[in-house]
Each structure stands twice: as C-alpha cells, then as structure tokens.
Amino acid sequence: MAKTPLSKIIKFYVRFTPSYSAIGYHLRSIFWKNRPNKFEGQTWLVTGGSEGIGAAAARKGAEGGAHVICIARDPAKLQAFAQSVQSPVPVTYLTADFSKTREVYALVEKIRESGQRLDVLIDNVGIQKHQMVLTDEKMEFSFVTNILSHHILVKSLLDNKILKDDATVIEVASGGMYNHRMVVDDLNITDPARYMGPRAYGLAKRAQVMVMGYWREKQSHLNQRFYAMHPGWVDTASVNRSMPRFVAILKSVLRDHDKGADTIVYLARERPPQHRKEAIWFDRKERNTHIYAHTPDPAVSPEDVVRKLDSIAAAVASQPEPVRQAA
Ligand SMILES: NC(=O)c1ccc[n+]([C@@H]2O[C@H](COP(=O)([O-])OP(=O)(O)OC[C@H]3O[C@@H](n4cnc5c(N)ncnc54)[C@H](OP(=O)(O)O)[C@@H]3O)[C@@H](O)[C@H]2O)c1
Structure with a gap:
C-alpha cells in the first residue's frame, strides 16, 4: 500500500488537533451553560458500555438517576464497571457481541421479554480493524460491529x-x-485484497450518520430524537490498540473519557432540535457531515443505505443455522 506523504500527515494534524483534542474542548466549554443531569425515571441502554466513552456516558446517566443497562462482551468487565458506579439506581448489564447479528436479535428479545422500555439508546460500540476479518456469519467484522448491528438494534427496538x-x-x-x-456496495468488503481498515471504518461511520437522518424523517410523527455525534480524539483502550502512533504523538492533548462523552450526555439531557437534515454533533453543536469536496454524493440517499443494510441483514438471517453457528 502507498505510504501517506509526510506533508499530508502534517496538514492533517495542523488542521484537526486544535479542534478534536482537549484544547478544542476547553476553548468551547468556556461558553457552555451546564445544567444538572436529571435523568430520574429514565431507562438507558448503552452499547460498548463497560469502558471508554460508553462507560463514561453510562456513569453520567446513572449518576443523574437513570437505570442504565450496559452492553458488552466480557461479563467480568461489565460487572466491575457496574459495581464502580455509585448511583441511585444500580447499573445493570447484558452481554452481546455486536460482531454477531444473532446476538443483537437475542439481546432485543431479552429486553422485550423483560418488559422494559427505553428512554435513551446510546449506540456506542465501534472498532477499527487493520486486516479484514470474516465473522462466523461470513461478513466483515467492523462492518457488522460498527453499523449493521447498530441498524438491526435500532430497527428491532422500534419494531x-x-x-x-x-x-x-x-x-x-x-x-x-x-x-x-x-x-453502499463497499459497506461490507469481504475480499482481503480490496479491504482497507480506515475506509471500512469511515464508511460505517458515515452510514451511521445517514441512517440517523433516515429515522429522523421516518419517525417525525413522534417526539423521538435521532442524533449522530463525534466524541473528538479520546484516550481510550481501542485507540491505544488500533492507533498506537497517533496516541504516541498526541497523548498529552487527547480528551479524557468524560470529555469524549460530553456531547452524548448533552444530547440526552437537552434533546436540542437539529436544523440540518444530515448533521454530526460535536462539542454540543450540529456540524457539517462533509468537509472535503470529494465526499458529497447527492445520488446516494439515506434510503439507499438502509435498503442495503436491510438486504444484508435479511441474507444473514436466512443463512442456515449450522453455517451461522460455525466458529
Ligand atoms: N476514542 C476515540 O478517540 C474515538 C474517536 C472517534 C470515535 N470514537 C467512537 O467512540 C466509540 C467508543 O470508542 P472507545 O474508544 O470508547 O472504545 P473502547 O474504550 O475500546 O470501548 C469499547 C467498548 O465496547 C465494547 N465492545 C468492543 N467490541 C464489542 C463487540 N464486538 N460487541 C459488544 N461490545 C463490544 C468493549 O467491551 P468488551 O471488549 O467486553 O466487549 C467496551 O465496553 C466507538 O464507536 C468509536 O468508533 C472514538
């Protein structure tokens, strides 16, 4: 693979470091009015909620009085996190692996059977892979974890x-x-020769934003809110694992977990109106989803993305059980 020219790397850091690091957060937060977090009586579901940004948001929700249900794979980590939170209503948890669609359906079924209804869903789980990894449902791992499972979760919770x-x-x-x-046809690249980790991650993240636009429109008869947000650059386990060079350069200015979760908690608390049809919220403001001239494509709509996700989900669901269960 061709190496990125040094001039491009320098340009990238000069452009984004002041904004996405803790520096941007500190400068913007001077102008913020902070109201108390009052979430009493609410139930939250937080995916990827045992550490990092998800756990920080879950803690704020619980401290504000919500019953927070955290989702991740490792029950020991979930339990340790739940026990670390001092809150009026104890944090509870369920395990589900978001790289496996069947576990997302099973999770929804468990919640449905429990009779709980949700005030807030924080769909936070996400990872970046360097190499293409095929799941046991024969799909690309980061695609399923970062967007397909998110879409299945939201759709099933709504249904x-x-x-x-x-x-x-x-x-x-x-x-x-x-x-x-x-x-849309590149959302689930399973050919290792065509796979590029950052692109797979970037496309899934763009799809998350577009899918929120789809639901905002479709559910506009109700008082539901659908947001996509960007936490900034946060010093978390996954960033340390997937981008060690990035962390080595920026360690001293990366955001801590609470700063990464700030806009999530702000959106849950304030439920602000969104003026743009498509936006990404960052540091408590809705912002453009395109900053380069080459990325807008008016020919691709949120409906196209949802159609693609629905068709892949249907194809996976129709796989015979032995294939789906194979390791
Ligand atoms: N950190 C940043 O700078 C940054 C920047 C932009 C966007 N983001 C986004 O922020 C979100 C959170 O990232 P983070 O950095 O806070 O991650 P993190 O610290 O690595 O936390 C990951 C959480 O997700 C869970 N998890 C991982 N894989 C899972 C799977 N397959 N199924 C279910 N749960 C899983 C982990 O628990 P288990 O391992 O036990 O499952 C853990 O609770 C991601 O969507 C990421 O893309 C982060």
Missing part, C-alpha cells in the same frame, strides 16, 4: 416498541468518516 415515543437515540460516529464518500 418492538421498546423505544418510547419520546426516546432519544444517539449514534457514536466519528470524524473518521470525513475522508470517505458513501459507496
């Missing part, structure tokens, strides 16, 4: 009326989408 009529859905997206134009 089962588990999301209340005034629920807030917050997708944790990323500035990683900025460099990528949406190509």
